[in-house]
Amino acid sequence: MNKYTEDDLKKELETQEYEYGFYSELDSETFPKGLNESIIRAISKEKEEPKWMTEWRLDAFKIWQEMEEPEWANVHYKKPDFQAISYYSAPKKKEKLDSLDQVDAELLKMYAKLGISVNEQKRMNNVAMDIVVDSVSVATTFKKTLAEKGILFMPISEAIQEHPELVKKYLGTIVPKKDNFYAALNSAVFTDGSFCYIPKGVHCPMELSTYFRINEGGTGQFERTLLIADKGSYVSYLEGCTAPSRDENQLHAAVVELIALDDAEIKYSTVQNWYPGNSEGKGGVFNFVTKRALCEKNAKVSWTQVETGSAVTWKYPSCILKGDNSVGEFYSIAVTNNFQQADTGTKMIHLGKNTKSTIISKGVSAGKSQNSYRGLVQIGARAQNARNFTQCDSLLMGNECGAHTFPYIECKNNSAQLEHEATTSKIGEDQLFYCNQRGIDTEKAIALIVNGFSKEVLNKLPMEFAVEARKLLEISLEGSVG
Amino acid sequence: MELKEKLITSFFELENKGTIDLDSNIHQIRSKAFTDFETKGFPTKKNEEWKYTSLKSVLNQDYTVFPKGENVLELKEVRKYFIHEIDSYKIVFIDGIYSSFLSETTHDGMDICLMSSALKKPKYKIIIDHYFNTIANKNESITSLNTAFSNQGAYIHIPKNTIVPKPIQIIHFATKNDENLLLQPRNLIVVDENSHVQIIERHQSLSDEVVLSNSVTEIFANKKAIIDYYKIQNDTKNASLIDQTFVQQKDHSVVSVNTFSFGGKLTRNLLEFHQNGERIESNLNGITFINNKQHVDNHTLVKHNKPNCVSNELYKGIYADSATGVFNGKVIVDKIAQKTNAFQQNNNILIGKKASINSKPQLEIFADDVKCSHGCTIGQLDEMALFYMQQRGISKQEATGLLLYAFGNDVVEKIKIPELKSRITKLIAQKLGVKLGF
Numbered sequence: 001m002n003k004y005t006e007d008d009l010k011k012e013l014e015t016q017e018y019e020y021g022f023y024s025e026l027d028s029e030t031f032p033k034g035l036n037e038s039i040i041r042a043i044s045k046e047k048e049e050p051k052w053m054t055e056w057r058l059d060a061f062k063i064w065q066e067m068e069e070p071e072w073a074n075v076h077y078k079k080p081d082f083q084a085i086s087y088y089s090a091p092k093k094k095e096k097l098d099s100l101d102q103v104d105a106e107l108l109k110m111y112a113k114l115g116i117s118v119n120e121q122k123r124m125n126n127v128a129m130d131i132v133v134d135s136v137s138v139a140t141t142f143k144k145t146l147a148e149k150g151i152l153f154m155p156i157s158e159a160i161q162e163h164p165e166l167v168k169k170y171l172g173t174i175v176p177k178k179d180n181f182y183a184a185l186n187s188a189v190f191t192d193g194s195f196c197y198i199p200k201g202v203h204c205p206m207e208l209s210t211y212f213r214i215n216e217g218g219t220g221q222f223e224r225t226l227l228i229a230d231k232g233s234y235v236s237y238l239e240g241c242t243a244p245s246r247d248e249n250q251l252h253a254a255v256v257e258l259i260a261l262d263d264a265e266i267k268y269s270t271v272q273n274w275y276p277g278n279s280e281g282k283g284g285v286f287n288f289v290t291k292r293a294l295c296e297k298n299a300k301v302s303w304t305q306v307e308t309g310s311a312v313t314w315k316y317p318s319c320i321l322k323g324d325n326s327v328g329e330f331y332s333i334a335v336t337n338n339f340q341q342a343d344t345g346t347k348m349i350h351l352g353k354n355t356k357s358t359i360i361s362k363g364v365s366a367g368k369s370q371n372s373y374r375g376l377v378q379i380g381a382r383a384q385n386a387r388n389f390t391q392c393d394s395l396l397m398g399n400e401c402g403a404h405t406f407p408y409i410e411c412k413n414n415s416a417q418l419e420h421e422a423t424t425s426k427i428g429e430d431q432l433f434y435c436n437q438r439g440i441d442t443e444k445a446i447a448l449i450v451n452g453f454s455k456e457v458l459n460k461l462p463m464e465f466a467v468e469a470r471k472l473l474e475i476s477l478e479g480s481v482g
Numbered sequence: 483m484e485l486k487e488k489l490i491t492s493f494f495e496l497e498n499k500g501t502i503d504l505d506s507n508i509h510q511i512r513s514k515a516f517t518d519f520e521t522k523g524f525p526t527k528k529n530e531e532w533k534y535t536s537l538k539s540v541l542n543q544d545y546t547v548f549p550k551g552e553n554v555l556e557l558k559e560v561r562k563y564f565i566h567e568i569d570s571y572k573i574v575f576i577d578g579i580y581s582s583f584l585s586e587t588t589h590d591g592m593d594i595c596l597m598s599s600a601l602k603k604p605k606y607k608i609i610i611d612h613y614f615n616t617i618a619n620k621n622e623s624i625t626s627l628n629t630a631f632s633n634q635g636a637y638i639h640i641p642k643n644t645i646v647p648k649p650i651q652i653i654h655f656a657t658k659n660d661e662n663l664l665l666q667p668r669n670l671i672v673v674d675e676n677s678h679v680q681i682i683e684r685h686q687s688l689s690d691e692v693v694l695s696n697s698v699t700e701i702f703a704n705k706k707a708i709i710d711y712y713k714i715q716n717d718t719k720n721a722s723l724i725d726q727t728f729v730q731q732k733d734h735s736v737v738s739v740n741t742f743s744f745g746g747k748l749t750r751n752l753l754e755f756h757q758n759g760e761r762i763e764s765n766l767n768g769i770t771f772i773n774n775k776q777h778v779d780n781h782t783l784v785k786h787n788k789p790n791c792v793s794n795e796l797y798k799g800i801y802a803d804s805a806t807g808v809f810n811g812k813v814i815v816d817k818i819a820q821k822t823n824a825f826q827q828n829n830n831i832l833i834g835k836k837a838s839i840n841s842k843p844q845l846e847i848f849a850d851d852v853k854c855s856h857g858c859t860i861g862q863l864d865e866m867a868l869f870y871m872q873q874r875g876i877s878k879q880e881a882t883g884l885l886l887y888a889f890g891n892d893v894v895e896k897i898k899i900p901e902l903k904s905r906i907t908k909l910i911a912q913k914l915g916v917k918l919g920f
Binding site: 072381394396397398399400401402403404405406407408409410411412413414415416417418419420421422423424425426 | 530534820835838845848849852854856857860862
């Protein structure tokens with residue numbers, strides 16, 4: 001038997017194909033390339049938005065024009081040409097759909113390929129789904145069941161029409177228009193996304209989920225998610241993404257805003273699997289995302305992310321722990337391969353008393369990839385008894401990749417307790433040897449070790465997603481995870 | 483007049499004074515560094531490396547760049563600032579001017595002397611040309627500023643197979659002046675194969691006048707060299723120090739730099755290690771213990787460029803009152819630096835209500851077969867331990883003192899000169915306001 005070595009694994013990793021790289025022939029409507037005021041007006045008109053929304057977008061566009069693209073991240077890429085992107089692309093619909101049966105057959109086929117059958121999902125899993133293709137939301141399931149509980153779960157474009165008071169009140173409060181370059185861009189051109197409102201004291205009976213898919217070429221995806229958990233409510237939210245294999249770099253610049261009012265709890269899980277580019281580093285999605293949560297008194301927000309895709313990732317899901325006793329958590333696995341670059345981490349801003357945060361970040365780099373953790377833990381002067389625990393571990397495979405950590409710790413209160421630890425290592429030869437001794441072949445042993453390495457994070461994912469995440473790890477590091 | 487403009491005119495003054503050789507290689511380096519400083523100016527908080535340290539309060543003063551005349555100090559006035567219990571070589575400067583009276587230099591088998599004379603005399607030219615300004619950070623404008631004015635400082639060259647019999651003390655005194663002083667000492671230390679040296683460096687102001695020292699030290703450890711370097715920073719309340727130390731190591735060398743920051747208005751330590759050989763050991767240790775509105779910024783960089791090297795970094799900080807601290811520890815492991823062991827730890831205790839700390843332990847790793855870790859904690863004294871001690875009749879103040887002393891002890895234990903160790907212990911005890919009977 002040929003011995004399976006790390007070199008073999010490396011080779012497999014390099015040649016591993018992106019499974020979701022197909023392109024579906026959907027009849028779609030795409031705006032001409034370029035960005036200017038009239039495009040924004042056109043998007044707004046297409047969405048039949050009220051005037052305040054149009055104004056809001058134009059204002060964001062003005063801010064964006066004055067901003068410069070950030071360069072501080074530890075990633076290198078050719079900057080996207082913002083005039084060469086089409087800012088709106090939608091699968092063409094003849095009329096508004098009443099039920100899922102009327103969804104385009106091609107679309108359903110595409111979802112079957114992705115492993116998400118909308119119908120099946122409806123029957124089997126207790127998951128409500130919102131599906132976003134290119135720029136617009138195409139299907140939302142379980143709307144009725146949720147409505148009985150008073151839960152609003154719908155595309156944000158609908159929410160702007162139906163619940164303008166809620167959208168107006170919260171949109172842009174957590175991630176302001178001028179927050180950063182991509183957030184401003186998103187505010188100007190976002191076309192769809194999910195909106196969710198959990199009323200007071202309601203425990204959302206099922207997982208809410210959004211599936212994002214970039215299908216058309218030459219487009220960018222700019223979705224906006226707004227999730228409000230009112231006092232004492234609970235919700236678990238899942239997000240997944242894929243894109244076809246293309247030689248060009250596609251831009252994905254999303255904004256996610258979470259608001260957890262007093263005693264509420266939000267669990268937000270992401271499995272990000274945008275097309276990472278081919279083994280020469282050509283193509284792939286630029287994933288520049290702003291995600292932020294606000295925690296009021298006793299609220300809890302937990303971010304869990306599995307990052308396997310995208311050519312370049314730039315993403316820092318954050319928690320503003322404003323209320324006393326609020327809790328923020330961040331669990332992340334970032335796997336990079338070939339020429340992928342990831343600069344990801346979190347920010348925990350402690351403002352209230354007795355606030356707690358936990359950060360567990362695991363990075364696996366293979367091929368020629370660069371994987372960075374960048375995090376900020378900030379303890380404000382009034383944050384008495386704040387507590388933070390941070391752990392970031394990196395695993396390196398091969399000597400052409402890199403793992404970096406850039407933690408910022410700022411403490412202005414003397415009652416705070418902070419711990420930070422980070423390690424970097426490769427799979428130990430002694431660990432492998434130990435497994436081999438016990439009759440476990442090297443491939444399985446590597447699988448075992450990588451699995452164990454990421455277990456702390458995988459365990460935090462909801463059941464349905466844990467399976468998918470495990471599968472994704474397999475794809476990203478095929479041969480290593482069994 | 484703004485300080486920057488003043489420095490620009492001062493530079494031309496320096497060129498016209500006739501005390502330095504304008505045609506030498508060194509002066510070319512100076513001119514280049516000067517142009518560099520002129521374009522960049524002083525670092526601001528926008529610079530990532532200076533994010534947490536603002537020089538504003540230090541730079542808005544008016545400084546005298548060239549002190550007027552030689553000041554004389556009686557030995558008994560300053561004896562306490564030396565480690566006087568042991569015999570040592572001494573290189574002493576008063577207001578930036580060499581004091582032959584207080585110094586004890588040598589040319590016997592090794593050169594422990596002055597930068598200014600080394601720059602002039604042809605017999606040192608080979609060493610100077612080979613080493614001077616080769617590892618100093620060219621991106622840091624404040625380092626360039628020092629290079630531009632580099633003329634005075636310590637020059638130490640230890641030849642092959644030499645164990646320097648006694649430690650070397652480099653002390654910079656600032657006396658009571660009517661004007662604010664800007665001192666820019668420049669040190670060059672070259673230790674050749676298989677040699678060993680211990681160096682103690684101190685910047686001391688003798689009054690509460692405003693002093694700013696912008697010091698640069700370049701240390702070269704050749705094969706199998708062993709260097710122990712101690713920095714004592716316990717200055718008066720208006721004295722600020724920007725200290726930059728650059729170390730280059732060759733195969734099998736061991737260099738330890740220990741920094742003890744106990745005072746001064748603003749202290750900024752930049753410490754860079756460049757490992758250019760195999761099986762090197764680099765040790766970076768530090769204790770910061772400050773109060774009032776003092777500020778200490780420890781910036782360290784360890785560059786692992788070759789395989790099989792080790793670096794150990796241990797920085798402890800105690801911040802009382804409204805003191806602010808910064809720790810920035812960067813470890814970069816090159817692609818070829820396999821089998822690197824890099825260890826970094828930063829522990830902080832905030833005792834002051836308004837004290838704050840900004841810490842940024844940073845790892846950049848490009849090789850896979852390495853063991854790198856960093857740890858960082860911020861916390862308080864253990865209430866239970868305090869309570870336990872109070873139960874046994876130890877006053878709260880004393881108990882706090884003992885616990886804080888124990889906290890810093892890991893670093894104190896690393897001091898290899900016993901007299902210096904007891905001196906540092908005393909300094910800590912003094913700061914804690916307790917008697918430590920050991």
